[in-house]
Structures are given as C-alpha cells and as structure tokens.
Amino acid sequence: MSHDHEHDHHHHHHHDDVQEHREHGAPLTEVELRVRALESLLVDKGLVEPAALDQLIDTYETKVGPRNGARIVARAWVDPAFRQRLLEDGTAAVAEHGFVGRQSEKLVVVENTPAVHNMVVCTLCSCYPWAVLGLPPVWYKSAPYRSRAVIDPRGVLGELGVGVPSDTEVRVWDSTAEIRYLVLPERPAGTEGMSEEQLAALVTRDAMIGVAKVQPPAGAAR
Amino acid sequence: MNGAHDLGGMHGFGPVEIERDAPVFHHEWERRAFAITLATGFLGKWNIDQGRFAREQMPPAEYLATTYYEHWLFGLQKLLDDLKLVSHAELAARTKDPASPVAPVTGFRVLAARDVETALRKSRTSKADEDVAPRYKVGDRVVTKNIHPLGHTRLPRYARGKRGVVTLDHGVWVFPDTSGNGLGRKPQHCYAVRFEARELWGDAATLGDAVYVDLWDDHLEPA
Numbered sequence: 001m002s003h004d005h006e007h008d009h010h011h012h013h014h015h016d017d018v019q020e021h022r023e024h025g026a027p028l029t030e031v032e033l034r035v036r037a038l039e040s041l042l043v044d045k046g047l048v049e050p051a052a053l054d055q056l057i058d059t060y061e062t063k064v065g066p067r068n069g070a071r072i073v074a075r076a077w078v079d080p081a082f083r084q085r086l087l088e089d090g091t092a093a094v095a096e097h098g099f100v101g102r103q104s105e106k107l108v109v110v111e112n113t114p115a116v117h118n119m120v121v122c123t124l125c126s127c128y129p130w131a132v133l134g135l136p137p138v139w140y141k142s143a144p145y146r147s148r149a150v151i152d153p154r155g156v157l158g159e160l161g162v163g164v165p166s167d168t169e170v171r172v173w174d175s176t177a178e179i180r181y182l183v184l185p186e187r188p189a190g191t192e193g194m195s196e197e198q199l200a201a202l203v204t205r206d207a208m209i210g211v212a213k214v215q216p217p218a219g220a221a222r
Numbered sequence: 223m224n225g226a227h228d229l230g231g232m233h234g235f236g237p238v239e240i241e242r243d244a245p246v247f248h249h250e251w252e253r254r255a256f257a258i259t260l261a262t263g264f265l266g267k268w269n270i271d272q273g274r275f276a277r278e279q280m281p282p283a284e285y286l287a288t289t290y291y292e293h294w295l296f297g298l299q300k301l302l303d304d305l306k307l308v309s310h311a312e313l314a315a316r317t318k319d320p321a322s323p324v325a326p327v328t329g330f331r332v333l334a335a336r337d338v339e340t341a342l343r344k345s346r347t348s349k350a351d352e353d354v355a356p357r358y359k360v361g362d363r364v365v366t367k368n369i370h371p372l373g374h375t376r377l378p379r380y381a382r383g384k385r386g387v388v389t390l391d392h393g394v395w396v397f398p399d400t401s402g403n404g405l406g407r408k409p410q411h412c413y414a415v416r417f418e419a420r421e422l423w424g425d426a427a428t429l430g431d432a433v434y435v436d437l438w439d440d441h442l443e444p445a
Contacts, residue, residue, distance in 0.1 A: 029251075031251055031292060031295070032249075032250075032251045033317050034295065034313070034317060035251040035254045035255050035258075035295065036251070036254070037313055037316035037317040037320075038258060038295070038298070038299065038302075038308065038313055038316075039254050039258050040316060040320065041308050041312060041313065041316050041324060042258055042261075042262065042308065044324045045307070045308065045324055045325075045326065045327050046327070046328075046330070046332060047262060047265065047307060047308075047327065047330060047332060048257075048258055048261040048262060048332060048333070049261070049332055049333060049334050049335060051334075051335035052257075052261055052332075052333045052334055052335040052337075052338050053254070053257035053258060053261055054257075054335070055335045055338040055339075056256070056257045056260050056261060056338055056342075057247075057253045057256065057257050059338065059339075059342065060246060060256070061246045061247065061253070065246070100343055101342045101343045101344075101345055102260075102342050102345035103345075105345075105346055105347065105348060105349050106349065106392060106393075108390065108392075108414075121230075123228065123229050123230030123231075123378050123380075124227055124228055124229075124230075124274075124376065124378055125227060125274055125277070126290060134246065135246055135256075137240070137241070137244050138241060138244060138248070138289075138290070139238055139239060139240045139241065141289075141290040142235075142238065142239075143229055143232075143235040143286060144235040144236050144237060144238045144239070145238045146229040146230065147229040147230065147231065147232040147233070147235050148235070148238065149230075150230045150231060150380060150422070150433050151230070151231040151380070151422075151423055151427075153431065154428060154431075156238055159237055159238060160238065160240065166428070169430050169431060169432070170419075170428065170431040170432075171431070171432050171433075171434060172431075172432070172433045172434065173414075173433075173434045174230065174378065174381075174433060174434065174435045174436070175436065176376045176377075176378065176435050176436045176437065177348075177376065177392065177395060177398075177412050177436035177437075177438075178270075178347065178348040178349070178395060179392050179412070179414070179436050206240065211238075211240075
C-alpha cells in the first residue's frame with residue numbers, strides 16, 4: 001500500500017483533510033469531498049470498520065494482481081498436464097495455486113493459437129477476473145474499449161499493435177455473467193531454455209486479456 | 223434497461239488508450255470509493271445484480287462523462303439512500319459540515335479487518351446449488367429474445383434477436399434479470415453462446431470471427 005500523506009491522515013476529521021490539501025496547494029474536488037463525507041458517515045454509523053477498508057485496499061493494491069495470472073500462464077507453458085487441466089477446468093486449476101475469490105467464482109481459460117485469437121471484454125460494466133489479474137485497468141473500463149471490442153476487435157487489436165492474420169479467427173468473450181475469462185497467450189519463440197519464473201516475468205496483463213502478444217526476451221533468437 | 227452502460231457496438235468514443243505502468247488507483251478517493259463499496263457489500267443488504275443495476279441508473283449523459291469509480295459511487299449512494307442507511311440529505315450535510323448529525327442504524331454485521339481475507343476468499347455471489355435441468359445442450363441453435371426491459375438485464379442490446387449456438391454450459395446460476403430487480407434468484411443454466419460476427423454486425427464483419435456472450439435459459443429460445 002502506498003503510505004502517502006492522504007492515506008495516513010485519512011481517518012482524521014475532514015477539516016484536517018481540507019487543511020492538508022490546502023498545504024499541498026490543491027482544493028478538494030467535489031468527488032473527493034463526497035467520498036470523504038460518505039466514508040465518515042459510514043464509519044460514524046458503524047456500517048464500515050476503517051481497518052477493514054485499509055485491508056481491502058492493501059489486498060488489491062499490493063497482493064492480488066497480474067503476477068498471479070502470469071504464474072498460471074508460465075506453469076501452463078512448461079507443464080502440459082497443468083495446461084490441460086487449466087483449459088478443462090480453469091477454476092480448479094488456478095485454485096491449485098490458491099487463486100480463488102471475489103470476481104472469480106468460475107474461471108474459463110481460453111487458449112490463443114495460430115488459428116484462434118481470443119480477447120475479453122465486459123461491455124455492460126467491467127467484469128474482470130480479479131483473483132488472477134487484480135483490478136481492471138482504466139482502458140478496460142473505458143467506453144472506447146467496451147464499445148469497440150465486440151464490433152471492431154481487429155481494429156482495436158491493430159491499433160494496439162497486434163496484427164491478426166485474416167485466416168486467424170478472432171473470438172471476443174463478453175463477460176456478461178459471473179464467469180470470468182483468462183486468455184492463455186501463445187508462448188513466444190526463443191524461450192525454450194527459460195525457467196518457469198523467467199517465463200512468468202514475460203507475461204503481461206494485456207496478453208492475458210488478449211490485446212497483446214507475449215514478446216520474446218530481448219536478444220532471443222526469433 | 224437501455225442505459226448508457228450498454229456500450230457494445232457504439233461508435234465515436236475514439237481509440238483505446240493503454241496507459242503504461244498504470245497504478246491500481248489514480249487518486250486517493252478512488253481507493254476509498256472502492257473500499258467502502260466492497261465493505262458495505264458485505265452488509266448483505268443488496269446482491270451483486272442490484273449493485274450493478276444501481277450504477278446503470280446513473281443518467282446517461284452523466285454516466286458517459288464520469289469515470290468507473292464515480293459510477294460505483296453513484297450506485298452506492300443510491301443503494302444506501304434507497305435502504306435508508308445513509309440518506310442523500312445526510313450526505314449533503316456531511317459534505318458541508320464534518321460534524322453533521324447522523325441518524326443511527328443498528329443490527330448490522332459489519333466486515334471486520336480480521337475477516338477480510340476469508341470474506342474475499344469465500345465470496346460466492348451467484349453460483350446456485352439447485353439442481354435445475356438445462357433447457358439447451360452444447361451445439362443447440364438458439365435465438366435470443368428481443369426484450370427491452372426497464373429493469374436490469376444481462377442481455378446486451380447488440381445481442382438481442384440474434385441467432386447463436388450454445389457452446390459451453392456453465393451450470394446453474396442466479397438469474398440477474400430477476401435478482402437485480404428484487405424478484406428472486408430464479409436459478410437456471412447459464413451458457414456461453416457463440417454469435418457469428420456477421421450475425422451481429424452484418425457483412426462488413428470478418429467472416430468466421432465470433433462474439434461469445436454468457437446468457438441464461440430465460441434469454442433464449444430454440445432456433
């Protein structure tokens with residue numbers, strides 16, 4: 001968790017917060033005032049416990065994130081039996097790594113191959129597999145991605161530098177239920193001698209959403 | 223409802239811009255909005271579908287002009303006001319006066335810090351245990367209903383009245399189109415339904431590309 005000024009002082013009263021912001025030279029915005037007022041009301045009414053709020057933030061800011069998913073992908077690349085379990089029952093396979101929980105009640109893993117390119121969106125809100133990727137990035141939640149991913153996936157991919165050959169089928173998964181989707185990206189060439197840990201370091205969040213390819217390490221034979 | 227949240231297939235929002243090395247939260251208020259939303263969710267006074275529906279009721283112009291956590295905040299304020307837990311008037315007063323009076327509420331089991339890890343791990347909102355027979359099997363051809371309910375639905379506009387094929391049976395789940403409207407769980411099978419891109423978007427779409435949408439028995443009819 002980032003222990004910045006705002007955070008450490010958060011549970012003080014509002015006039016302190018306002019004072020603090022003035023010291024920083026920026027007036028509080030309307031939304032900042034509103035959130036602070038709402039949180040203080042919830043605390044005063046006993047509807048939230050401040051320490052629980054801090055722990056929720058800490059969990060998703062420092063503990064749960066795309067490194068979880070990257071470990072799953074790397075394991076699938078080096079362990080064919082795990083890869084098969086992952087594709088057959090993603091929920092159970094990632095639970096072997098302890099990655100379970102909120103926004104990941106059921107996980108379906110879809111595999112990118114030379115014949116099929118999968119990408120994931122949630123057009124209606126921003127459903128995302130928190131347990132393996134953490135909280136969604138801003139672009140995933142944005143109107144441009146949510147509107148275009150289903151009608152113009154090749155256009156979106158092209159802009160993001162992912163060329164998909166015309167004979168590769170594009171499959172877009174719109175997460176309209178509580179099922180969450182994770183893309184198993186293609187293992188790049190030139191990584192044959194790499195360890196599972198080294199492989200995991202290559203795997204990006206965007207590749208596991210299906211809007212990027214995993215790049216081979218610099219200097220690897222292509 | 224045909225709200226601004228139902229974005230699939232709209233034009234004019236511009237390119238997708240991916241921020242490199244983006245932080246999880248961009249502002250302290252986003253951290254707090256995120257945390258109070260999750261924590262109050264564990265009060266058990268509303269389900270995940272009602273939570274989504276509350277956000278969808280943000281006026282369309284406002285929805286499109288604001289960010290994700292502002293949508294969350296709108297939804298939370300609405301739920302708290304609807305349930306008489308925190309009224310809009312109380313919030314307005316507290317925004318002006320940090321010592322504004324509060325109307326007490328009692329009888330809630332509040333999420334404690336020591337329970338956060340377990341609560342997140344066990345969080346299971348929508349999978350149903352009931353043994354309900356599926357109306358369709360993998361490979362079946364279906365057509366989605368052409369519905370435009372005023373309430374919550376998980377059938378996006380772009381996929382209404384379209385022909386597809388049942389591809390995965392996800393098992394039995396709570397039905398958001400009733401659950402989100404306070405009309406009960408109505409557990410039933412949910413499927414990944416494959417729609418050819420050309421069925422959804424016409425001949426300009428690439429032949430062979432497809433969109434998969436997770437839909438429930440009640441969204442589908444045999445084709």
